[in-house]
Amino acid sequence: MPIIQVQVLEGRSDEKIKELIAGITETAVRTLEVKPEQVRVIVQTVPHQYWGVGGVTKDEIKSQL
Numbered sequence: 001m002p003i004i005q006v007q008v009l010e011g012r013s014d015e016k017i018k019e020l021i022a023g024i025t026e027t028a029v030r031t032l033e034v035k036p037e038q039v040r041v042i043v044q045t046v047p048h049q050y051w052g053v054g055g056v057t058k059d060e061i062k063s064q065l
Contacts, residue, residue: 002028003040009058010045017043 004024008017021041028039048058 001038001040002032002034003042004028005042005044007044007046009051010047012045 006020006024008020021043024041025036025039028034029036048062051058053061
């Protein structure tokens with residue numbers, strides 16, 4: 001039973017998260033040769049202030065634009 005964890009920045013719609021889960025499941029089924037009901041996908045959203053890139057947060061990057 002594959003368990004796949006994904007972290008994404010907050011702000012995406014529930015519909016986009018559902019699409020992501022479906023796409024990841026489809027890929028796991030095809031590549032790992034498992035049934036869809038065996039695949040677990042956990043999506044965690046991360047606030048911009050807790051996501052760092054190059055030593056600064058995404059909040060800081062957005063404020064510099």
